[in-house]
Amino acid sequence: MGVLSFFGLQKGEGKKVRFRDTLRSIPIFSELGRRELAAVERILHKREYQAGEVIFRQDEPGLGMYIIESGRVSIRSDDAVDKMTELGDGEFFGELPLLDGGSRSATAIAKTQCRIFGFFQPDLFGLIERDPRLGVKIVLSLAAIIGMRLRAANERVQSLLQEHAAVHAAAAGKRRAASRN
Amino acid sequence: MNQARSAVLNRWLALTGAVVLLTIMLLVPGVVKMVVVAFLLAYIFDPIVTAIELRGLSRTASTLVFFGFVGCILWTLFTLLTPVVYNQIQAMRSGAGSRQTSLVILKLQGIVRAKLAFVGLGEVNLAEKIGQLSGYLSDSILDFVVHEGVTIVLYAVTIPFLVFFFLKDGRDMKKAFISIIPNRYFEFALDLLYKMDVQLGNYLRSQFTDAVVFGVLATIALWLLDVKYFMFIGVFAGMANLIPYVGPIAGALPAVAVALFDAGDVTKAIQIVIAFIVLKLTDDMLVQPLLVAKGVHLHPLLVLLAIIIGGELFGMLGMLLAVPATGFVKVVLQESVVTLKKYRFTD
Numbered sequence: 107m108g109v110l111s112f113f114g115l116q117k118g119e120g121k122k123v124r125f126r127d128t129l130r131s132i133p134i135f136s137e138l139g140r141r142e143l144a145a146v147e148r149i150l151h152k153r154e155y156q157a158g159e160v161i162f163r164q165d166e167p168g169l170g171m172y173i174i175e176s177g178r179v180s181i182r183s184d185d186a187v188d189k190m191t192e193l194g195d196g197e198f199f200g201e202l203p204l205l206d207g208g209s210r211s212a213t214a215i216a217k218t219q220c221r222i223f224g225f226f227q228p229d230l231f232g233l234i235e236r237d238p239r240l241g242v243k244i245v246l247s248l249a250a251i252i253g254m255r256l257r258a259a260n261e262r263v264q265s266l267l268q269e270h271a272a273v274h275a276a277a278a279g280k281r282r283a284a285s286r287n
Numbered sequence: 288m289n290q291a292r293s294a295v296l297n298r299w300l301a302l303t304g305a306v307v308l309l310t311i312m313l314l315v316p317g318v319v320k321m322v323v324v325a326f327l328l329a330y331i332f333d334p335i336v337t338a339i340e341l342r343g344l345s346r347t348a349s350t351l352v353f354f355g356f357v358g359c360i361l362w363t364l365f366t367l368l369t370p371v372v373y374n375q376i377q378a379m380r381s382g383a384g385s386r387q388t389s390l391v392i393l394k395l396q397g398i399v400r401a402k403l404a405f406v407g408l409g410e411v412n413l414a415e416k417i418g419q420l421s422g423y424l425s426d427s428i429l430d431f432v433v434h435e436g437v438t439i440v441l442y443a444v445t446i447p448f449l450v451f452f453f454l455k456d457g458r459d460m461k462k463a464f465i466s467i468i469p470n471r472y473f474e475f476a477l478d479l480l481y482k483m484d485v486q487l488g489n490y491l492r493s494q495f496t497d498a499v500v501f502g503v504l505a506t507i508a509l510w511l512l513d514v515k516y517f518m519f520i521g522v523f524a525g526m527a528n529l530i531p532y533v534g535p536i537a538g539a540l541p542a543v544a545v546a547l548f549d550a551g552d553v554t555k556a557i558q559i560v561i562a563f564i565v566l567k568l569t570d571d572m573l574v575q576p577l578l579v580a581k582g583v584h585l586h587p588l589l590v591l592l593a594i595i596i597g598g599e600l601f602g603m604l605g606m607l608l609a610v611p612a613t614g615f616v617k618v619v620l621q622e623s624v625v626t627l628k629k630y631r632f633t634d
Contacts, residue, residue, distance in 0.1 A: 151462065151477070155470060162474060167629045169474050169481075224473075228481040236340055 128175055131196050134247045142240050149229040155216035164213045168203025170226030177220030183212045192217065204230060205248060302467065317438070320604055325446050327611060329453030330488060331495045336454050350455045354447070368519055479626045486618045491611055494529060500574050501528040501566065505538065508562040512555060515545050524563075528570070530606050531590050539563040585613055 126143045129135045135146060150173075155161060161172060164184045172179075174197050181190045181199060190212060193199055199214060207227050216222075234241030311318060332353065339349035453460070461480070468476045502525020509517035524538030539560060546556040585593075590610055597609030 148458075151465060151473075153470060153473065159470060161470070166474075167478060167626075169478055224477075226477060228477075228484075236337060 125175065128196055129173070132173055132198055133251055134198070134201075134244060137243060137247060138240070142237075142243070145233065145237060145240060146225075146244070149225070149233060151224040151226070153222050153224060155220040155222060157216055157218050159216045161214040161216060161220075161222065162200065162210050164211065165209050168200060168208060168210045169228070170204045170224060170230070171198055171201040172214070173198045173223045173225060175221040175223060177222070178217040179220060179222070180215050180217045181212050182215065201248060201251070203227065205245075205252070317441075320601060321442060321445050321449060323608060323612075324604070325449030325453055327491060327608070328446070328450045329457060331491050332450070333454060333457065333488070334492070346458075347455055350451060353454070354451060475626060475630050479622055482622045482626065483618055486622065487615055490614050490618070494611060497570065497574055498525045498529050501525045501538075501570050504566055504569070505563070508566060509542055509559070512558055512562060514542050514555070514559065517542075520545065526607065529610065530594060531587075531610060533594065533606075535563060535567045585610065585617065589613060 126140070126147065129143050129146060130138065135143060138146065153172075155177070161179065162168065174193055174195055176195055179193045179197075179199065181193065183190055200210065202208065202211065204225065204227050230241065230244065234245070336346070336349045336353050339352050340346055342349075344352065465473070465477060465480070502522050505524035506518055506521025509521055514520065520538075520542045523541060524535075527534040527538035530537070542559045542563075543556045546552050546559055590613070593609040593613040594606050597605030597607075597612070599605070601608070
């Protein structure tokens with residue numbers, strides 16, 4: 107480490123520290139140390155989008171995930187009329203293709219001017235090859251997040267099923283009452 | 288300045304830089320050769336540097352370790368080969384062939400005079416002609432070394448220098464290149480680049496490994512046959528093997544010439560020809576199917592055309608690089624078409 111960077115005086119050092127803080131706030135990278143975050147930062151692709159610009163389209167091949175440094179992104183499905191969700195600073199999206207390399211399940215559009223970082227599967231594979239310990243840490247975190255989302259989705263399905271059963275039972279009760287009358 | 292304007296400005300700056308660089312390269316053709324050779328070498332050696340990096344070293348340190356290792360090998364080879372090459376040139380210049388050489392030449396002269404007298408070769412003096420040719424050849428080699436000395440030194444310094452930076456900063460260069468691609472085509476370009484990287488890397492590395500294997504086998508065969516300068520000729524045969532069809536013949540020629548005109552041994556020359564035929568068959572049937580990537584299959588006619596064009600444009604180096612370059616273009620086109628179909632650019 108150079109003397110300047112040691113004292114945080116190197117040009118852009120403050121910006122770097124801020125960005126590493128943003129990275130650490132993302133669950134996938136929250137367990138990483140300083141050196142590991144720097145290694146991740148080196149493989150990220152910085153992109154800038156204008157409001158209304160498409161980041162990726164549903165059904166197109168996906169290479170990896172995006173992390174929002176600043177701005178707002180809207181996620182929409184072609185099947186749904188309304189937007190699915192809206193994300194802001196420090197949030198991430200499109201992480202499934204990072205693992206399975208599959209196609210995009212929704213369309214992402216920049217709602218405001220955005221500064222976004224792309225984290226892609228081939229780079230992740232390269233990182234795993236060069237630094238397996240770091241690679242495993244990232245993949246495990248990713249698996250944990252996807253597991254958590256799967257659990258949440260299961261709970262949501264369960265609650266919807268219960269709601270559906272309750273509605274169904276109520277409707278059946280109404281029908282029975284109507285037929286008695 | 289807002290983000291959009293700065294992105295557009297960066298893109299224009301990068302584009303202008305690329306155009307200026309391309310113009311310089313086109314105006315000074317030597318630069319193209321150096322950059323292409325350095326790029327291909329860096330591509331071939333990248334996995335070795337990455338393997339060193341896996342031991343926990345930084346990219347710069349890994350590149351330095353690799354260069355140190357290659358430097359040691361090259362220095363050893365240089366020390367070993369320089370006296371051999373110098374002696375060979377001296378021997379050719381003096382024109383003093385061995386007794387067996389003179390006998391072989393006289394025997395050949397007898398055959399030519401007897402059998403080819405009807406085409407006006409009844410009074411030919413083969414010894415004098417070969418002496419003239421040999422002197423001309425050695426003078427040409429010396430002329431080449433003296434006149435092209437500066438260029439050779441320039442290449443010897445610049446190419447390793449370029450390879451070093453391509454190896455050290457290759458990833459950053461690729462990232463910088465990707466950063467200038469417009470957002471809509473960014474993932475497509477990235478996808479294409481990664482696929483090309485895999486295909487092209489496999490292809491170039493397999494070609495290089497094949498050349499090394501052929502070179503080593505040829506060196507061993509020539510050493511077993513007790514051919515002078517076996518190491519020098521073996522290395523040349525390995526490199527020549529990169530040129531399909533013509534390469535193996537060009538590789539065998541110096542060994543046959545040494546056997547005929549230095550040792551004056553016709554039997555040995557025949558043994559060398561047989562050894563090269565066996566080597567080529569082994570290479571075609573055993574080595575190449577194991578090493579050479581199946582993805583890049585080039586039609587023989589295309590290969591021949593590429594070699595002729597490469598030779599016309601850049602000489603020997605062009606012939607050597609013609610097939611990898613054609614493979615590169617084919618991979619780019621192939622992957623572009625496949626990847627393009629998956630994206631909805633018309634929307």
